[in-house]
Amino acid sequence: MTNNTTAHIEIRDLTMAFGSLVIQRDLSFDVNHGDIFVIMGGSGCGKSTLLKHMLGLISPSKGDILYNGDSFVNASPQQQDLVRQHWGITYQSGGLFSAMTLAENINLLLQLYTNYNRSEIADIIAYKLALVGLAGYQDYYPSEVSGGMRKRAALARAIALDPEILFFDEPSAGLDPISSRLLDELIVQMKESLGATVVMVTHELPSIFDIATNSVYLDANTRTMIGYGDPQYLRDHSDQAVVKQFLARGIEPSTQQVSIDER
């Protein structure tokens, strides 16, 4: 699956709006099979909103989102659920159920969507937790482990069903640089061994340059995408000063001074 480069997710002419308030308009881009795709942009530009649209939590006011060539926006709720079974999602604050232990959190999905028996499920849970370095933490509640461990536990839940697409909302927010890098490595390893496509919202530059293979930049002022491609390439060759500035962490390249002032 990884070796073919056809589009896994296609965003077509997407306009996101709450009532008359347009968040982003005219978004069109592809996420290819095997990409680690980053949605980036300044605060408040609609990154998380775009992710919510891709997950089908919000319907777009215009445009379409296609998975493997099939429209997701126009699919029936049942079809959407079928598509979602091949996704693994981690939310910004983890999204783990606080009333359940880590094992029960993972167990829920396995019970719903697989036909493993009880002892097999226990084995799979042990394996998934081991993958994220949490072997032996089955019976802990999310509130009993650290923030970094919660993020990893959420990842374990996301990969419970060997997903085709992994979605991350700010995976390393609130983590120290070391944990954050370990999580990045884990994401790459998961992606490679599962052959999955990864879509993540982040503005952690180290993470973006380390692991992203493709990206889209959403601009809060013009309310549309002004950059699309490999982030390293965008940093060096984008024709948009804002994008370069974002990726260079606010250090303005001298040649761009003029155009920034014009804005």
Place this chain on the structure above:
Amino acid sequence: MNSNASGFQLITDTADKASLVLQGNWTQDQQSPNFSGLHSELQSNSSIRHLLVSGADLAEWDSTLMAFLLQCHDYCQANNIGFQTQNLPDGAEKLLEVATAVAAHQLPEDSDKSWLSSLSPMTFINNIAAGFTEYLAFMGEVSIALAKLVAGKANTRMTDFKTFCYDAGPGAFAIISLVSVLVGMILAYLGAVQLAQFGAEVYVADLVVVGTLREMGALMTAVVMAGRTGAAYATQLGTMQTNDEIDAIITMGISPIEFLVIPRILALVLVMPLLTIYANLLGIIGGGIVAGSMGIDPLQYIHQASGVLSWAHISVGLIKSIVFALLIAVAGCRAGINSGRSSAAVGQAATQAVVTSIVYIIIADAAINIIFQQIGM
């Protein structure tokens, strides 16, 4: 069995070396072998010191295979058996590496508390004692904050107080109206049937007025407010705890008791007697409706009712309502402030708030009745 059925073979190469050959499809819809089979085989061949896992004959695989391999690895590690793999599919090799990179977490020894210990009477008494101390501490803090408020030095905001008054008061009119009219009607029915046996139907008015003023008005208002406002206080404060808002208040040098708890308590203490008066009025009207339907003239009902109406009855109900308001607000705020930081904990806080306030209300009601009986009020 088809050729792709999953399976394994343990081949003993030399005295202390064995290879484990994996075959077929190891996927979730196949009947894949369990580790327990291999476990017993390995145990019966206790001389094995090296295990070589060979995956050359593997077809398709998913987490089923990985879970099996991880168990093999863990078993070998626990029993000092060398574990090696060859010809495993690329992804599987990598996943196994990731999964075994971090050693399994050892549960702390004391974590296996037996369930018996939680049943022992000592634990029960200790829990109650701890809860009582904590309750006293909380009441102490509230008293200190109230003293500061009286001295004009407390960080309590008037706007908060007004908002809470509005939420607790006018916001509760609809439900209080419904409940009080119905309770008044219930009292009247109850009395009318019994009194009719003596031809004393007209005394229904006495029963309804005394019953509502002294008891049911305050009690039913309190029960409704415990479910409505007490639970709201607990969840508000519990969610603030979850969002670190209470930490923020403390680090700003503001006492959360003064800032969050006092306005809530005061609002409820102010509003509850007013609501009780309103509930009393509607309760008496509700009783009148039933009395009217039983052939008692409305004027006669009013005349009879005003005959028993006395300040003593009214003030008993009002004193009760103030006590109940304090109990509800304190139980709600205490549960919220002491809540844990997860959605489950906030739910527990709300439950605790409602349950404790209703229990306290009933106990306090009984106690107040006994006291008033003794002093002849």
